Amino acid sequence: MAPEMSADVRIGPDDIRRRKRGVPIVCLTAYTYPVARLLDDHVDLLLVGDSVAMVLHGHKTTLGASLEMMIAHGQAVMRGSAKACVVVDMPAGSYETSAAQALASARRVIDETGCQAVKLEGGIDVAEQIAAIVAAGIPVMGHIGLQPQSVEKDGGYKIKGRTEENMVALFRDGEAVEKAGAFSLVIEGTVETVATELTRRLSIPTIGIGASADCDGQILVIDDMVGLTVDRVPKFVKEYAELRGVVSDAAARYAAEVRSRAFPGPDHVFPSTSGKDKA
Numbered sequence: 001m002a003p004e005m006s007a008d009v010r011i012g013p014d015d016i017r018r019r020k021r022g023v024p025i026v027c028l029t030a031y032t033y034p035v036a037r038l039l040d041d042h043v044d045l046l047l048v049g050d051s052v053a054m055v056l057h058g059h060k061t062t063l064g065a066s067l068e069m070m071i072a073h074g075q076a077v078m079r080g081s082a083k084a085c086v087v088v089d090m091p092a093g094s095y096e097t098s099a100a101q102a103l104a105s106a107r108r109v110i111d112e113t114g115c116q117a118v119k120l121e122g123g124i125d126v127a128e129q130i131a132a133i134v135a136a137g138i139p140v141m142g143h144i145g146l147q148p149q150s151v152e153k154d155g156g157y158k159i160k161g162r163t164e165e166n167m168v169a170l171f172r173d174g175e176a177v178e179k180a181g182a183f184s185l186v187i188e189g190t191v192e193t194v195a196t197e198l199t200r201r202l203s204i205p206t207i208g209i210g211a212s213a214d215c216d217g218q219i220l221v222i223d224d225m226v227g228l229t230v231d232r233v234p235k236f237v238k239e240y241a242e243l244r245g246v247v248s249d250a251a252a253r254y255a256a257e258v259r260s261r262a263f264p265g266p267d268h269v270f271p272s273t274s275g276k277d278k279a
Contacts, residue, residue, distance in 0.1 A: 162191060210236030
């Protein structure tokens, strides 16, 4: 069972690590102050994902994210969060070249946002970078399986673990990330049985997204989860609300009232006789 945590103490990477084979870890993405405020009481971990490039900025892939973009959204989420462990994605181009580049980028993220950890994609190929960041005292979350930063190289969003060769590569990647010192590992878009076996083999918690219910936790993109995504919704998403219709209906009713001069009404203007000057 997970240890009891005081409501006024922020969850840290070590708390997440200790949740291995315990109560499943609840994770969602967040990119803004109000969403962080709304989610903070309900989740264990908030990920400021580079998916923000697609979700909020309209890019076709996560490759549109920059370090400055991630820092700005990380700062917003930290302002809105008091309890959850906040992890900020390191975007493509900020860590792949060398361990020194990765450490410099990670330090910027931590110093400028105050978040609890960073996340980067890759396995054996980034083990040196993970080890360097961890050695400097910065917690790292790993990410293997389907890696959105590699979709152009992979020729699209392809599910991992379908061949024996790919299964072996995934096990090696997971073990490399664990050995390098990551406190947890996201497994994305991976065949269920492979994700289950990875979870069994590794001593650090696994966080599934399009993976397996046997993972130690689950994560979804918040806009997908609440039915606000306006483009294609991935197969692995369950929509717990349908906000597309709510937002569209609200905009339609507002437009109709403005055009008919029904809005603003008496309750939304400031009569000269009133002493109330607060907006």
